[in-house]
Amino acid sequence: MGGFLDVVKEAWVCNPDITDPFMRLDIMLQNTARALATWGQKEIGNIKLQIAIANIVILRFDSAQESRVLTEEERWLRTTLKQLVLGLASLERTIARQRSRVTWLREGDANTQLFHLVAKGRRMKNYIASLTVDWHIITDQVGKEEAFYKAYKELLGKDCARGFTLDLEELGVTSIDLSEQDRIFSEEEIWGAIKDLPSDKAPGPDGFIGLFFQKAWEIIKDDIVAVVHKLFLGNGRGFGTLTKH
Known part of the structure; x- marks a missing residue:
């Protein structure tokens, strides 16, 4: 993990005076996002520069192959660099995808022209211009509503x-005790849902992918369970006080 868990453990802190689970989770996710961004920059460095350097070395090996046979060490280095380029390119796409989420959230929260244009586009896409009922075309709103209702x-x-009617007792249908349906979720059940999350997709607008929750579960589980x-208890107080990312 290259120090990943150490960074999460150090950043996953909150003022003890803040007791609301929603606010605590929001603050700790923001702290962790900043810490991981700094750690990632130190660990990985400039991805574009690394890819460019690796491609230059690979190109020189390819040119050398035209006039001589590469040594075993050169072939190993060429193969290793190709694998490195593929890995860095994949990482670069993931980072770009995550940045696009953050940009969209920022632009949407700012109530910008971009946000309204996208919203308008979705509205136009969902708009039903006309209906055909019994070979008649209906375009007015009242007529469409009546057609749908009918x-x-x-x-x-x-x-x-x-x-x-049916006598279920006579049929011998086994009754099922549903009393546990109202039982509060256990930590094991929540962990089961976390494990089923797609590892490369973010379940929420904070940008943290499923793999983060899975790898850092031992550190973050108490706060996730509290939220x-x-x-579950239907207490949504605290949502309105969350700060924007």
């Missing part, structure tokens, strides 16, 4: 009393 009303049918429990 179609779904016919689809759902009518509520009426049944002439017969899930508060949500």
Whole structure:
């Protein structure tokens, strides 16, 4: 992990006076994001520069092959550099994808023209200009609403009393105890959901991918569980005080 967990452990702190789980999680995620960005820059360095240097060396090996046979050490270095370039290129795409998320959130939160243009585009994409019902084209809003209402009303049918009923006890259907459905989520259940997260996708707008939660679980689990429990109990107080990323 190259010190990754040490960085998370050091950054995953919050003022003890702040007791609201939502606020604590928000603050610690922001602290960790800044710490990991600094650590990543030190560990990885300039990705574009590394790729450029590796490509230059590979090109020289390719040129040398035209006039002589490469030594075993040169072939090993050429293969290693090619693998390095592929890995760095993949990392560069991941970083660009994460940056695009952060940029979009910032632009959207700023209520900019870009945000409104995208929202308008989605609205136009979801807009139904016309309907064809019984070979008639309907374009007015009232007519479309009536057509949808009629179609779904016919689809759902009518509520009426049944002439017969079923005796489940007579059929011998085994009853199921559903009392545990209202039981609060356990740490094991939450961890099970965390393990099923896609490792390369962010489940929320904070930009942290599933792999972060999986690798750092032992450090962050208490705060994640606290937030899930508060949500389960229907207590959403604290959301409105979160700071923008």
